[in-house]
Amino acid sequence: MKRADGKGAVVLGLAAAAALLASGLIESAPEQAARKPNRFAGNPAAVRAGAKLFGRECAGCHGSQREGTSAAPSLRGSRIHEAPPGALFWVIRNGSVFQGMPSFAHLPEPQIWQIVTYLQAAGDASPPAK
Amino acid sequence: MKLSCKNVLLAVWAVFPLSAAEAPYVITYSHQMEEPGNLEIETITTTGRPGEGNRFFGNALELEYGVKGWWTTEVYLDGTAEARESTVFTGYRWENRFRLLHREHWINPVLYVEFENINGADKSLREVVGFDSEEDLAEAVAGARREKKRELEAKLILGSYWKGWNFSENFIAEKNLRHEPYEFGYAIGISRPLGLVAEPGSCRFCAENWQAGMEMFGGLGTHDDFGLRGTSHYAAPAVAWTSPGGLTIRVSPAFGVTGASAPFLLRFGVSYEITQFRRIARQWLGGGR
Numbered sequence: 001m002k003r004a005d006g007k008g009a010v011v012l013g014l015a016a017a018a019a020l021l022a023s024g025l026i027e028s029a030p031e032q033a034a035r036k037p038n039r040f041a042g043n044p045a046a047v048r049a050g051a052k053l054f055g056r057e058c059a060g061c062h063g064s065q066r067e068g069t070s071a072a073p074s075l076r077g078s079r080i081h082e083a084p085p086g087a088l089f090w091v092i093r094n095g096s097v098f099q100g101m102p103s104f105a106h107l108p109e110p111q112i113w114q115i116v117t118y119l120q121a122a123g124d125a126s127p128p129a130k
Numbered sequence: 131m132k133l134s135c136k137n138v139l140l141a142v143w144a145v146f147p148l149s150a151a152e153a154p155y156v157i158t159y160s161h162q163m164e165e166p167g168n169l170e171i172e173t174i175t176t177t178g179r180p181g182e183g184n185r186f187f188g189n190a191l192e193l194e195y196g197v198k199g200w201w202t203t204e205v206y207l208d209g210t211a212e213a214r215e216s217t218v219f220t221g222y223r224w225e226n227r228f229r230l231l232h233r234e235h236w237i238n239p240v241l242y243v244e245f246e247n248i249n250g251a252d253k254s255l256r257e258v259v260g261f262d263s264e265e266d267l268a269e270a271v272a273g274a275r276r277e278k279k280r281e282l283e284a285k286l287i288l289g290s291y292w293k294g295w296n297f298s299e300n301f302i303a304e305k306n307l308r309h310e311p312y313e314f315g316y317a318i319g320i321s322r323p324l325g326l327v328a329e330p331g332s333c334r335f336c337a338e339n340w341q342a343g344m345e346m347f348g349g350l351g352t353h354d355d356f357g358l359r360g361t362s363h364y365a366a367p368a369v370a371w372t373s374p375g376g377l378t379i380r381v382s383p384a385f386g387v388t389g390a391s392a393p394f395l396l397r398f399g400v401s402y403e404i405t406q407f408r409r410i411a412r413q414w415l416g417g418g419r
Binding site for chain 2: 045046048049050052053056060061069070071093094095096097098099100101102103105106108109110111114
């Protein structure tokens, strides 16, 4: 029992550290990149496409409901909803390879914007069905 | 929990169903790394009928694993089947790729280091270096397999993405650990997905699931006879399709453009990526969450 509690604390600690790291990552986006507008903002088709892409590219680490896993932090909440779309785009495209977040530069730019659109439009419930 | 192969396969298929689209090249490496914890399983076959030789099928089974965001490791198991000859295991290769820069730049370097322990019957054609030629492919496996090749290979991989296009350049140096000269080669590629914007729903043959491109590769001689004279070079259009289930199929005919090259080779492969294999393996082995 003791061991399980210790393990739980470690997992919580890691998750908190990962969340801090992720928020730092968003803030580290250059101002010019953060100011880029999202031409898909508010487009329902882009939200659905973004949900599909999220399921394919991101859910393995961030969880299918964006709830976070031991591998990567949660992508729910105001931290994501209120972030400048350009900053999220910059984080996804560049990643932070020495801290575990891979670069998704291989995705075409419109697809990265579709993921951003989904992340910012999604509530904290399940993603829309495919 | 009782584990069986069937349970394991079902779990992998059901929970982690998809993989990222990749450049369609067979030989050229882009700077894209395997995502940390993911495992990609791929089989690539090269077939041709060089000059006086028999038709051959050179196959490489690849297991690629993302150790870190900046480090990908890969093991190849190679074999060759030849008409009117035998089918032989030709050896293994172990490669490691290291991404050198933290973020995405207009050009992105990756360092590649590989150890090969193969024999002369290996026709999987993972690269062309030195004076590799059609004659090497025409040699019967029974004789060729007696030649042992223990080689170290280094590549500088440069890659860029621009408006959906991928540009990749590989510079290759290979050294047989016996007293043989350094051999050089290159591979370059350009590719693009057919659709840049994803469809809202799941779709099988929509443009976003296709990648098309072209690669060129060839030898550049050795350190004491560097250049294009007597070397073989190929131009190879390539196309890849990724199914909604995550299976990627790639096909690439390669056309020899010099006298030393085989006139025509056909390469085809199938790959599947298991997302977060590390976590699955930990759950199986340790029962962890």
